[in-house]
Amino acid sequence: MEILNKYKTVFVIPVLFLIIQIDSKTQNQSFESYKQEIPNTNLSFEMVPIPAGEFLMGTSMEEIGHDGDESPQRRVSIDAFWMGAHEVTWDVFELFLDKDFEKAISTKPITQQVDGLSRPSTPYLDMTFGMGKENKPAIAMTQYGAIQFCKWLYLKTGKFYRLPTEAEWEYAARAGSNTAYFFGDKKESLSEYAVYDSNSKGQTMPVGSKKPNPWGLYDILGNVMEWTYDHYSPYRTSQNTIKNPVETSEALYPKVLRGGHYESSESELRSGKRFASDPIWKQLDPQIPKSQWWFPEAPFVGLRLVRPLISPSEEEIKAYYNQEPIADY
Template sequence: MRLHRSRIALIATLAASVCALSASPVWAAVDFAREIQPILEMYCVSCHSADHTDGDVDLSTIEKVRGSEGLLVPGQPEESSLYTLVAVEKDDPQLMPPADQGGPLKSESIELLKTWIAEGATWPEGVTLKVRPKPPAEIPSPDDMELVKRIHAKIVAQAQADGDGAMESYEAEVPETAAPYAMVAIEGGKFLMGSPADEAGRGEEEGPQVEVEVTPFWIGKHEVTWDEYEPFMITGIERLKNGMRKDFDPAVHTDVDAVSQPTTPYVEMSFGMGQYGYPAISMTQHGANKYCQWLSAQTGHFYRLPTEAEWEYACRAGTNTAYSFGDDPAALDDYAWHAGNSEEKYQLVGQKEPNPWGLYDMHGNVAEWTADQFDPNYFKQLKPGAANPFVKPTTLYPRSARGGGWADGPERLRAAARLGSEAAWQEQDPQLPKSQWYLTDAPWLGFRLVRPKEIPSAEEMYFYWNSSSNKR
């Protein structure tokens, strides 16, 4: 996939240029007085000034800051404690500002500090920082644990109404939009996960092979399409950056309305490759997770992203070859859209042959998010016979994607091929901080739904739907 980075970036650049008249100005340098000074004055100088120098650190003037070794290293945020100590996890005892002083800072503020330092940490001479009041607390988002508990109760009630009959594949419509989608029932079982050492195109992160077990689930027959995703993404409703609608009123709005949804994108997110019937692309994992929650709130069925194990099990469909149709990449044209036949764009879903379990585009068209943190040592840590393995995410990057896409060669489309997400997938996003909804440099990435037969706890649901939220 990296071999096609320049071509992919060109597509995104052209699309951004078309929308330049309506887009926000891009790449403006961080303004100290407007963006950095308020952060330092509200959260830092009350404890770090001439009157109160905790740890012998005085942040009131640039001269004092320069006198503290390692506090601010222009151009090197990772070497500047002014950034590194605000970017630690919220339970780290070194966190600045501490919890009782307003910490941790919002991710937006942390990103601003990092960018400001990376740009050279311009601080006008003669400016002395003064303590200023902290802003009032934000309106709490209705997309919280209490909402998830209500959705969980709806899912449990729906399962009781459905009874314990045999799992069957089904077709359905998104209740609020009537967009069609189909789910294929997958029996649980054991399989050999990963690739053998002699498989052509194999990466070191794909082994050693380990036998694992997955329990029954349904998985999307196709990748989620724009028909399904766009009404979730573009609502015509004013939203805060976290996706909460500005006019939310619990007396008027439903639990579906309470789910965070994307802010309006600044470019047309299909990048001219096609919309209706085509796979939705370029959403962050957070965007995909929230779509799953939004659909769950409507249907009373629990949807989420597949784990890596579930995805590979469904992709292999009972086979143990490099592809679900065998080992010969010469047959790819019958089953997949890839760099050799895609005409440099994704294609309508379901046009190629399905795998043995009736799933389309598991190889190619667009790569697909999974729920896991990407760990290059995944297989070395797996124990033989592990049930439903899942690497719980702890950081935003890297997260795992599978399947390869329209810009990839045959080796990236194999059932065992793995890819870790990168911050570079947002490089052209002009927002500061970067959007939690869009990956402007990943027009080859989408997702597929999974619905496990076993209903997890509300706490587990909350984690799946929010594992990419507020992570640094």
């Protein structure tokens, strides 16, 4: 994949997401919810279908809580994809973190490709931050770490999993709505759907503790913020519908996260709210360069998976997974 100039806006999604191979297996697959099992373990996770469509991305200045970086609004077209019904939990993420643990619970030897995969360094802090792991979202990984988890999952399952683009995330979170939240504008209903500052008691909750949005996505607002693939950059005006937009940059910061978290305010949980990664999240890291895997001061960061309905080519998949990390000094 060509490395683009810093802060360059790409209105047509890059080659990775655009060039596709349609084989008989792809043509015949059903576009329904499914359970993805982790081979040779008793672990699995749920994926739900997100239909193709168009929506108005961003928020109007009249929306209560509107921030300037949420406009100008633009019409966006999105191809169909599956999205994780829940945020990725520790039980699955820990298999990626610890090869010995993965070997211990697998009923068959792990493959050579998986065995040789580069994995996160052992963190010097308790990366659960005392909040526990059982059915709770994995937290504090960098965007690079999240993408490498997707690579591990691809090697395990043979299916191309990746991070959502910012546009895909907002489209899925809105689920056809154009209000501040997918259930409307009245923040009084928020506690039914989200874990945030008024009901979290200062920590994450098990995934699925609240009601899902109309497309079957739990905790899409609150609990933990979720990585997208995009570089954080101002929106630009477009008179035309933009198809599958994504913002790329060779710069390490800032990258876009969405959804708010367990200590977010009501306004920060709006569907159009944007967040940007910050190097201060590594302030406590004594390493030089700082870890490419962990944000020791970001217990509010997690991830949710996407799988496109039509998978890109093997070459494009490798280009997505095999990008070198950018040194963080």
